[in-house]
Amino acid sequence: MNDLFTSAQNPDDGASPSGDRRASGVSRQAEASVRSSAAPLAVRMRPRSVEEILGQDHLLRPGSPLRKLAAASGEGYTGAAGPSSIILYGPPGIGKTTIAHVIARGEGRRFVELSAISAGVKDVRQVMDRAREERDLYGRTTVLFLDEIHRFTKAQQDALLPGVENRWVVLVAATTENPSFSVIAPLLSRSLLLTLRPLQDAHIEGLLARAVEDERGLNGAVVLSEAARDYLVRMAGGDARRSLTVLEAAAGVALDRVEQEGLDEDEEGITVTEADAAQAMDRAVQRYDKDGDQHYDVISAFIKSIRGSDVDAAMHYLARMLEAGEDPRFIARRLIISASEDVGMADPTALQTAVAAAQAVQLIGMPEGRIVLGQAVTHLATAPKSNASYNAVNAAIADVRAGGTGQVPPHLRDAHYPGAAALGHGKGYVYSHDEPHAVARQQYAPDPLVGKDYYVPKPIGHEKRLAEQVAALRRILRGAG
Numbered sequence: 001m002n003d004l005f006t007s008a009q010n011p012d013d014g015a016s017p018s019g020d021r022r023a024s025g026v027s028r029q030a031e032a033s034v035r036s037s038a039a040p041l042a043v044r045m046r047p048r049s050v051e052e053i054l055g056q057d058h059l060l061r062p063g064s065p066l067r068k069l070a071a072a073s074g075e076g077y078t079g080a081a082g083p084s085s086i087i088l089y090g091p092p093g094i095g096k097t098t099i100a101h102v103i104a105r106g107e108g109r110r111f112v113e114l115s116a117i118s119a120g121v122k123d124v125r126q127v128m129d130r131a132r133e134e135r136d137l138y139g140r141t142t143v144l145f146l147d148e149i150h151r152f153t154k155a156q157q158d159a160l161l162p163g164v165e166n167r168w169v170v171l172v173a174a175t176t177e178n179p180s181f182s183v184i185a186p187l188l189s190r191s192l193l194l195t196l197r198p199l200q201d202a203h204i205e206g207l208l209a210r211a212v213e214d215e216r217g218l219n220g221a222v223v224l225s226e227a228a229r230d231y232l233v234r235m236a237g238g239d240a241r242r243s244l245t246v247l248e249a250a251a252g253v254a255l256d257r258v259e260q261e262g263l264d265e266d267e268e269g270i271t272v273t274e275a276d277a278a279q280a281m282d283r284a285v286q287r288y289d290k291d292g293d294q295h296y297d298v299i300s301a302f303i304k305s306i307r308g309s310d311v312d313a314a315m316h317y318l319a320r321m322l323e324a325g326e327d328p329r330f331i332a333r334r335l336i337i338s339a340s341e342d343v344g345m346a347d348p349t350a351l352q353t354a355v356a357a358a359q360a361v362q363l364i365g366m367p368e369g370r371i372v373l374g375q376a377v378t379h380l381a382t383a384p385k386s387n388a389s390y391n392a393v394n395a396a397i398a399d400v401r402a403g404g405t406g407q408v409p410p411h412l413r414d415a416h417y418p419g420a421a422a423l424g425h426g427k428g429y430v431y432s433h434d435e436p437h438a439v440a441r442q443q444y445a446p447d448p449l450v451g452k453d454y455y456v457p458k459p460i461g462h463e464k465r466l467a468e469q470v471a472a473l474r475r476i477l478r479g480a481g
Helices: 028-034 065-070 096-104 121-138 154-158 161-165 185-189 201-213 226-236 240-261 274-280 293-307 311-323 328-346 349-364 369-382 388-401 461-477
Strands: 085-089 109-115 141-147 169-175 191-195 222-224 270-272
Touching: 065 085, 065 096, 065 191, 085 096, 096 109, 096 141, 096 169, 109 121, 121 141, 121 154, 121 161, 121 169, 161 169, 161 185, 185 191, 201 222, 201 226, 201 240, 222 226, 222 240, 226 240, 226 274, 240 270, 240 274, 293 311, 293 328, 293 369, 311 328, 311 369, 328 349, 328 369, 328 388, 328 461, 349 369
Parallel strands: 085 169, 085 191, 109 141, 141 169, 222 270
Antiparallel strands: none
């Protein structure tokens, strides 16, 4: 396939490498629209005003802080207070950079962009010094867009404080990480935290339609089939930037197909089919960060789906983690915990399955390890559930931490060393195997805990039968039957 970003051929040139475009039925206008040497489609289609922003309606209502901040000078904030700095929090591709550019378009504003990946304290201080000069000498407000602020160290974030506090700059910081954990408290307290929501399918559909028709985009050079549109929306996963990137690639694939097959361009333009879109991108990229919110949110949903006995949802989250490159050993460890915490004695074999799965994954690795993990998830999700053992150990630990211990009964103490008998250790101990049913009627718990029931079996699965057995054992041990 030809390079999508090569320049359109000069109309005065001779035949192109693939032959005369007019002979193949592809107009140079269509080729120029699809193979533009300008900025990527996602950049060209970036909204220029608040009205062009798709989604985020909850932040763009009339009178909202964001709409005021995006307003031209004199239309929004007035007086000495000036606009507040903001922190935009949300997943990639939903408009954080776009909002920063829209804010910067306001009258009397100067836009500066820094990336936390490459910028340091020195860069930040230079921006602050220049911003103060711009304000004092020319009355211009500097909008500082800082992408991926969560990558800034504490010292780097500290360097932002004077400029934000004194309003030398309007800071628009973007992050995909929870600011509560990644942004220092003084900076949070001086900024408005705005949480952006993932884009809906309808937003992505509208964006694609605009990109196909708009002169900044493909300028009507292609027609997007319904199947191709649905495919692009599905594979984008709510990421506007990705949807436009794949649309541009799919249009290039369609153009190549028409050229190579010698087809005529339709009157409406080149039709982008689902096959063209699939060739441009055959796999949805998963939003997942191994150290951030997605990591914890997805594993949380995974375990809760198993606990809730929804095998289908659990399998979805398993696939999501595996496709995103999560460590399968981490998943296996969580399954072992779930087998004891959520299934417990309702199905004692669940723990055996989970441990075996962890060992198997360690032995065979991926991608075959997915099969083993899938079996373990199926077992745990469909097994009867009981957290009685989990509750029992937690209750016992709570009593120990609260001082509810007491002395070990003398007859249970170690009697194997010289002098133990003189201390009364082991005196009166009844060997269980000498008793009927191998159960001896004697005290095992310390005095303060005699009669205390930590383990309360549930009438579910194997534990239903176990409940009767535990009750009978307690009657014998405590002399009640």
